[in-house]
Amino acid sequence: MDTQQLVSPGREAFLATLAATLAQTRLLTLTGPGGVGKTWLARNLVQGREAHWVDLAVLAEGGFVVPAVAAACGIAEQGQKPWLELLCDGLRERAMVLVLDSCEHVREAVAELCTALLPACPTLTILATSRVPLQVANEQRVVVPSLNRAAAQALFVERAAARVPGFSLDAATSPLVAHICERLEGMPLALELAAARLPLLTTAQIAERLDQSLPLLAARTPELPARQRSLRATLDWSYGLLPEEAQALLRRLAIFVGSFELAAVEVVCELPTALDGLETLLDAGLVVIARREEAASTRYRLHEVVRQYAAELLAAAGEAETCRQRLVEWAVALAEQAGPALEGVQQALWKGRIATEQENLRAALAAAEQAGDAESMLQVVNSLSQFWNSGAVGEGRDWLRRALHLAGNQVSLATIRGWNLASTLAYRQGDLPGLRQAAETALGLAQRLEDVEGMAVAHHRLGIYEAMHRNLPAARDYYQQSLALYQEMQHQRGLLGVFSGLAHVAILMGQPAEARGYYERALTVTRAINDTLNTGVMLFNLGNLTFNEDWVRAEPLYAESLALMRAVGATSYLPHL
Numbered sequence: 001m002d003t004q005q006l007v008s009p010g011r012e013a014f015l016a017t018l019a020a021t022l023a024q025t026r027l028l029t030l031t032g033p034g035g036v037g038k039t040w041l042a043r044n045l046v047q048g049r050e051a052h053w054v055d056l057a058v059l060a061e062g063g064f065v066v067p068a069v070a071a072a073c074g075i076a077e078q079g080q081k082p083w084l085e086l087l088c089d090g091l092r093e094r095a096m097v098l099v100l101d102s103c104e105h106v107r108e109a110v111a112e113l114c115t116a117l118l119p120a121c122p123t124l125t126i127l128a129t130s131r132v133p134l135q136v137a138n139e140q141r142v143v144v145p146s147l148n149r150a151a152a153q154a155l156f157v158e159r160a161a162a163r164v165p166g167f168s169l170d171a172a173t174s175p176l177v178a179h180i181c182e183r184l185e186g187m188p189l190a191l192e193l194a195a196a197r198l199p200l201l202t203t204a205q206i207a208e209r210l211d212q213s214l215p216l217l218a219a220r221t222p223e224l225p226a227r228q229r230s231l232r233a234t235l236d237w238s239y240g241l242l243p244e245e246a247q248a249l250l251r252r253l254a255i256f257v258g259s260f261e262l263a264a265v266e267v268v269c270e271l272p273t274a275l276d277g278l279e280t281l282l283d284a285g286l287v288v289i290a291r292r293e294e295a296a297s298t299r300y301r302l303h304e305v306v307r308q309y310a311a312e313l314l315a316a317a318g319e320a321e322t323c324r325q326r327l328v329e330w331a332v333a334l335a336e337q338a339g340p341a342l343e344g345v346q347q348a349l350w351k352g353r354i355a356t357e358q359e360n361l362r363a364a365l366a367a368a369e370q371a372g373d374a375e376s377m378l379q380v381v382n383s384l385s386q387f388w389n390s391g392a393v394g395e396g397r398d399w400l401r402r403a404l405h406l407a408g409n410q411v412s413l414a415t416i417r418g419w420n421l422a423s424t425l426a427y428r429q430g431d432l433p434g435l436r437q438a439a440e441t442a443l444g445l446a447q448r449l450e451d452v453e454g455m456a457v458a459h460h461r462l463g464i465y466e467a468m469h470r471n472l473p474a475a476r477d478y479y480q481q482s483l484a485l486y487q488e489m490q491h492q493r494g495l496l497g498v499f500s501g502l503a504h505v506a507i508l509m510g511q512p513a514e515a516r517g518y519y520e521r522a523l524t525v526t527r528a529i530n531d532t533l534n535t536g537v538m539l540f541n542l543g544n545l546t547f548n549e550d551w552v553r554a555e556p557l558y559a560e561s562l563a564l565m566r567a568v569g570a571t572s573y574l575p576h577l
Contacts, residue, residue, distance in 0.1 A: 011037070011040075011041065011044075011147070011151065014041075014145075015041060015044055015045065018030075018041060018045055018142060019045055021140060021142065022045055022097075022125065022127060024140075025125075025138075025140040026118055026124070026125050026126065026138070027114055027118060027125075027126045027128070027134075027136060027138060027139045027140060028125075028126070028127050028128070028139075028140045028141075028142065029103075029127075029128040029129070029130055029133055029134055029139055029140070029141050029142070030042060030127075030128070030129045030130075030142055030144050031129075031130055031131065031132065031133055031141055031142070031143050031144065032131065032143055032144035032145075033131060033187075033231070034131060034189070034231070034304065034305035034308070035187050035188060035189030035190060035231050035303075035305045036144050036145075036146060036187060036188065036189075037144060037147075037188045037189075038101075038129035038130075038144050039101055039102075039129055040188070041129075041144060042099055042101060042127055042129050045127060046097050046099055046127065049096075049097055050094075050095070050096040050097065051096060051097040051098070051099055051127075052069075052072045052073050052096060052097075052098055052099065053072065053099045053101065054068055054069050054072045054098070054099065054100050054101065055101050055102065056068070056100055056101060056102045056103055056105075056106055056110070057101065057102035057105075057304040058257050058258045058359040059105075059106055059359070060257060060359075060362055060363060060366055061106070061366075062106040062108060062109030062110075063109070063398075064106075064362070064395075065106050065109040065110060065113060066083040066084050066087060066109070066113060067083050067394070067395065069087060069098065069100070069113065070083055070086060070087050070090070073087070073090060073091060073098070074090075075087060075090040075091075076391065077391060077392070077393055077394055079428075079429050079430045080429040080430050080431060083394070084113070084116055087113075087117065088116060088117060088120040088121065091117065091120075091121045091124050092120060092121050092122075093121075093123065094121070094123065094124065095123040095124075096123075096124060096125070097125045097126070097127055098117075098124060098125070098126050098127070099126075099127045099128075099129075100113075100126065100127070100128040100129070101128075101129050102129060102130070102304060103128050103129065103130035103134060104130045104131040104132050107130065107132060107134060107135075110128065110130075110134055111134045111135060111136050114126055114128075114134060114136045114139075115136055115137070118138075145186075146185050146186030146187055146188075147181075147186035147187075147188060147191075148186060149178070149181060149182070149186070151186070152181035152184070152186040152191060153169070153177055153178060153181050155188060155191050155192075156177055156180065156181055156191050156194070156195050157169060157177065159191065159192055159195035159196070160177075160195045160198050160203075162195075163195060163196065163198040163199060164198050164199045167198070173203050176203040176204055176206075176207050177203060179207050180194055180203065180206055180207050180210060183207070183210045183211070183230060184210070184230045184231075184234060185230040187230055187231050187234075189231060189234075189303065189305060190230050190231045190234040192285055193234050193235065193238050193284075193285050193286070194206055194210070194234055195285075196238075196283070196284050196285030196286075197238065197241065197284070200241070201241075209237045210233060210234070210237070212237075231305070232309075235305075235306065235309045238284055238285075238286060239286075239309075239313070241284070242280060242281075242284065243280065245271055245273055245276075245277055246277045246280040246281060246284075247313075248269075248271060248277075249265075249269055249271055249274060249277035249278070249281065250281055250286060250287075250306075250310050250313070251310050251313045251314040251317055251319060252268065252269040252270075252271075252314065252319065252323050253265070253269065253281075253287070253302055253307075253310060254302070254307050254308075254310035254311035254313075254314050255268060255269075255314070255320075255323040255324060255326075255327050255363070256268070256302075256307075256327075256360055256363070257359045257360055257362070257363040258301070258356075258357070258358070258359030258360050259290040259291065259299040259300060259301040259356070260299065260300055260301070260360065261297040261298065261299050261300070262274065262275060262278065262297065262298070262300075263297065264330055264334075264357075264360070265278065265300075267326065267329070267330045267333075268323060268326045268327050268330050269323070269326075270326060278300060282300075286302070286303075286306055287300050287301070287302060288300065288301055288302075288303070299356070324367040324370075324371070325367075325371070327360070327363060327364045327367055328364045328367050328368045328371070328373065328376050329376075330364070331360070331361050331364030331365070331368075331376075331380050332364075332376050332379045332380055332383075334354075334357065334361075335361070335379065335380040335381075335383035335384050336379065336383050338350050338353070338354055338383060338384060338387070339382075339383035339384065339385070339386070342354070342384070342385075342386035342387055343386055343493065343529070343531055343533075344529065344530045344531065345530035345532070347386065347531075347532055347533060347568050348532070348567055348568045348569060351386075351387060351390065351568060351569055352569070354384060354387050355387075361380065361384075364380065365377055365380060365381070365399055365402075365403075368380070369402055369403075369406060372406065373406075374403055374404075374406035374407035374408075374410065375407075375412070375414055377399065377402070377403035377406065378403045378404075378407065378414040378415065378417070378418045379414060380399075381396065381399045381400050381403055381418065381421070382414060382417045382418055382421055384396070385421050385424070386533070388421075388425060389424065389425070389428060390533060390568065390569070390570045391569065391570060393425050393428045393429055394429070396421075396425055397422065397425040397426070397429065400418055400421060400422045400425065401422070403418060404418050404419065404422065411445050411448060411449060412449075413449070413451060413454070415445060416442050416445045416446050416449065416451055416454035417454065419438045419439070419441045419442035419445065419458075420438070420439065420442040420454065420457040420458055420461065422434070422438035422442075423435045423436075423438035423439040423442065423458070423461040424461065426438055427461070427464055432465060432468055432469070435461060435464065435465050436462065436465045438461075439458045439461035439462045439465065440458070440462070442454060442457065442458040442461070443455060443458035443459070443462070446458055452485055452488065452489060453485075453489060453491065453494070455485055456482045456485035456486050456489070456491070456494055457482075457494070459478045459479070459481045459482035459485070460478070460479065460482040460494070460497055460498055460501060462478045463475045463476075463477075463478030463479040463482060463498075463501050463505075464501060466478060467501065467504055467505055467508065470508065472505055472508055472509055475501070475505050476502065476505050479498050479501045479502050479505065480502075482494070482497075482498050482501075483495070483498045483502070486498060492525050492528065492529055493525075493529065493531075495521075495522075495525055496522050496525045496526060496529075496531070496534060499518045499519070499521045499522035499525070500518070500519070500522050500537075500538070500541065502518045503515040503516075503517075503518035503519045503522070503541065506518060507545070512545060512548075512549075515545060516542070516545055519538055519541050519542050519545065520542070522534075522538050523535065523538040523539065523542065526538055532564050532567060532568050533564070533565070533568050533570055535564055536560075536561045536562075536563075536564035536565045536568075536570065537561070539557045539558075539560050539561035539564070540557070540558065540561040542557050543555075543557035543558040543561060
């Protein structure tokens with residue numbers, strides 16, 4: 001069931017009460033078990049208000065909470081400035097509602113966030129949904145109840161009529177529907193799943209199966225409250241009605257943390273009839289369409305309660321490790337396909353695609369880390385270098401740290417590339433000691449393997465370090481060594497960076513004409529290889545150089561640079577423009 005689409009009759013009065021409560025408090029937490037309708041209520045509470053929604057269910061670690069909230073609020077990364085400080089500054093004067101959905105598994109991180117945000121942002125209101133309270137000072141908690149009898153029956157009938165046109169309560173169906181709603185304790189998700197079985201089953205058959213499932217489940221799990229047992233029983237018999245291949249597909253779909261597309265399902269779930277299986281699961285209400293655009297792939301998702309249920313089945317079937325490995329293989333293939341595209345004319349398109357898959361990529365990286373697979377981690381992180389560099393520097397740097405730590409003393413092209421990328425990302429955050437340490441490590445490893453490209457990159461990075469410390473002769477020497485190696489390889493993209501570095505040194509040495517020549521050579525390269533991001537950077541650099549001579553001629557350079565940066569979503573660069 002897609003809670004965003006659920007229209008739950010009978011909740012109007014409760015919703016009005018919640019709206020009044022939200023108006024009187026700055027932190028309202030809706031609590032209750034999964035499937036009770038917390039998300040639906042939250043969506044309706046903020047309808048028509050300035051609100052930013054953050055789905056925390058897709059986050060595997062508490063460390064991703066603050067960056068996810070910042071991204072949802074349109075706040076970009078800025079060097080090494082802590083995300084929480086950026087968020088407090090960005091929201092300090094904004095009168096809005098921040099909705100944090102599904103907080104239970106990252107409760108401590110959310111509690112810390114709320115504790116920091118509320119005093120710093122006096123016009124901010126936070127609405128949270130969680131199976132457990134956040135345990136934060138001044139938190140107003142409301143337990144979301146199940147639907148009452150009339151509301152539950154109205155919801156079931158509405159959903160049933162969508163499956164069986166003309167379905168209504170009559171002398172035959174009325175007692176059966178009442179019985180189903182009573183057995184399901186008024187749980188919206190359970191009612192939705194039960195109604196999804198029409199017209200495959202009649203209401204009499206649905207009632208009969210629930211009568212069989214619930215006593216067995218009560219005996220097996222007496223520790224569960226009745227309404228949670230009713231949801232579990234509904235999931236159990238919904239799963240039992242599926243064909244064997246659809247059962248296998250549902251289990252394996254639990255490996256995806258975010259939404260997913262058919263192509264990924266076919267690779268990760270490794271079933272020949274994945275499309276038919278998805279259709280079966282859609283009909284059963286166990287999978288929903290998350291996004292459908294004619295120009296892009298349809299994306300699907302599991303309700304979080306269903307995903308957790310399917311994950312239990314996956315583990316019980318002994319398939320979890322195999323699925324995690326296939327997820328890693330899928331991530332490696334996607335990242336390697338994305339790498340060149342992120343540097344070419346389609347970089348905006350591919351940046352969007354990687355952003356869409358980010359939660360699944362995180363899950364794959366975590367799975368590789370858990371399996372001790374440093375090589376796969378490095379393949380993914382290295383291939384996505386342009387993605388990290390254009391707006392997710394901190395996260396890319398963190399995954400690199402973890403991958404290189406796992407690699408230990410391993411010497412390979414992947415580790416060399418990883419250390420060089422680490423030096424780049426350190427520079428992007430203003431961490432010059434980190435830049436030097438990573439570049440020197442990369443250079444040493446590259447010399448051991450006689451990796452010409454690795455040496456070229458490392459010399460370039462060390463040139464940057466020396467230039468930042470105004471050791472200009474040393475910087476020029478490193479750049480010239482890098483230039484010679486790149487020319488030997490005829491490596492256009494490498495030449496681009498070196499030209500830019502030599503231009504910077506020329507400026508510092510008071511040679512603007514030489515600097516302009518290097519920037520123009522770099523711009524020629526970026527346009528030749530269709531690199532929108534770096535074309536924007538070079539135009540910006542030329543604009544700065546021209547501004548000192550003639551600000552009128554500098555203006556169109558800045559304007560084109562800004563347009564290109566916006567086109568590729570390079571948010572981390574925009575504050576400089």
